[in-house]
Amino acid sequence: MSDAQAPARLWLVGAGNMGGAMLRRWVASGIASDRITVIDPGSPAVPEGVRVLAEAPDGDAPDILILAVKPQMIDAVAEAICSAEAAMLVSILAGVEVAALRSRFAARAIVRAMPNLSVAIGKGVVALHGDSEAPALRAAAEALMAPLGHVEWVEEALFDVVTALSGSGPGFTYRFIDALAKGGEALGLPTDQALRLARATVEGSAMLAAQADETPAILADRVASPGGSTREGLNVLDADAALVRLLTDTLAAATRRNAELAAAARS
Numbered sequence: 597m598s599d600a601q602a603p604a605r606l607w608l609v610g611a612g613n614m615g616g617a618m619l620r621r622w623v624a625s626g627i628a629s630d631r632i633t634v635i636d637p638g639s640p641a642v643p644e645g646v647r648v649l650a651e652a653p654d655g656d657a658p659d660i661l662i663l664a665v666k667p668q669m670i671d672a673v674a675e676a677i678c679s680a681e682a683a684m685l686v687s688i689l690a691g692v693e694v695a696a697l698r699s700r701f702a703a704r705a706i707v708r709a710m711p712n713l714s715v716a717i718g719k720g721v722v723a724l725h726g727d728s729e730a731p732a733l734r735a736a737a738e739a740l741m742a743p744l745g746h747v748e749w750v751e752e753a754l755f756d757v758v759t760a761l762s763g764s765g766p767g768f769t770y771r772f773i774d775a776l777a778k779g780g781e782a783l784g785l786p787t788d789q790a791l792r793l794a795r796a797t798v799e800g801s802a803m804l805a806a807q808a809d810e811t812p813a814i815l816a817d818r819v820a821s822p823g824g825s826t827r828e829g830l831n832v833l834d835a836d837a838a839l840v841r842l843l844t845d846t847l848a849a850a851t852r853r854n855a856e857l858a859a860a861a862r863s
């Protein structure tokens with residue numbers, strides 16, 4: 597992001613796993629650290645020059661207020677910073693709907709965002725949904741998120757499933773890498789070698805899938821030489837749509853939990 601596009605003042609409430617990853621990427625991408633205030637009572641480690649406060653300063657307000665605490669903390673945070681009317685509030689709280697944010701915060705525009713952990717290297721996914729169609733606000737939200745990776749606007753009704761797919765997706769992908777390595781280990785590979793091969797295989801496969809014109813389904817067929825061994829392995833994953841069913845159940849469980857978090861924040 598160019599310095600001219602950067603928000604004049606940005607407050608980040610909560611700099612844990614995800615808030616911290618976004619913060620480090622923003623600073624690495626050129627947002628001046630002296631424009632950023634982190635509000636987090638846990639004294640998190642932050643890039644040099646970023647101000648850290650345990651509480652929001654009274655009677656002050658930023659241009660952009662970013663909420664990155666656990667969804668269950670929403671009321672405590674709303675109470676602590678109720679006097680701050682930001683131009684734009686961006687919440688990454690899983691499940692928490694724009695209406696639930698609007699009922700608690702005085703920001704002029706509210707944007708719900710769902711990032712994933714790969715924002716740490718600028719290769720994340722960030723889904724957005726806002727309560728304003730104003731082009732300038734949408735452009736400001738997109739400019740803020742662009743250094744973090746791929747950005748898409750999403751209908752709010754789809755946010756819980758998007759959260760399950762791309763928000764939680766890195767967690768499911770890491771499990772797959774771990775399982776690939778464990779499978780190799782079970783068949784005789786040394787533990788560290790199996791993990792090295794699994795990591796590098798998934799890295800290269802993901803990069804190729806991201807760049808290719810073909811779908812992943814076609815790429816899988818390209819790996820499977822006629823009469824060869826990959827087809828035998830794919831037959832196991834494909835039997836009764838085993839992998840598709842497993843991942844559908846996985847996403848359904850995560851989506852249900854996001855809906856529960858949404859219901860809790862409505863009350």
Ligand SMILES: NC(=O)c1ccc[n+]([C@@H]2O[C@H](COP(=O)([O-])OP(=O)(O)OC[C@H]3O[C@@H](n4cnc5c(N)ncnc54)[C@H](OP(=O)(O)O)[C@@H]3O)[C@@H](O)[C@H]2O)c1
Binds near residue numbers: 610611613
């Ligand atoms: N992790 C992900 O991959 C991911 C992806 C997308 C969205 N999210 C969303 O991001 C949010 C944070 O998740 P996380 O995984 O980053 O959790 P986390 O690591 O626990 O981060 C939350 C941070 O907020 C701090 N905090 C607690 N109470 C606070 C308060 N009153 N004011 C300011 N800061 C406070 C915590 O400090 P202490 O540790 O000292 O309590 C911690 O540093 C959640 O709403 C989650 O749904 C997470």
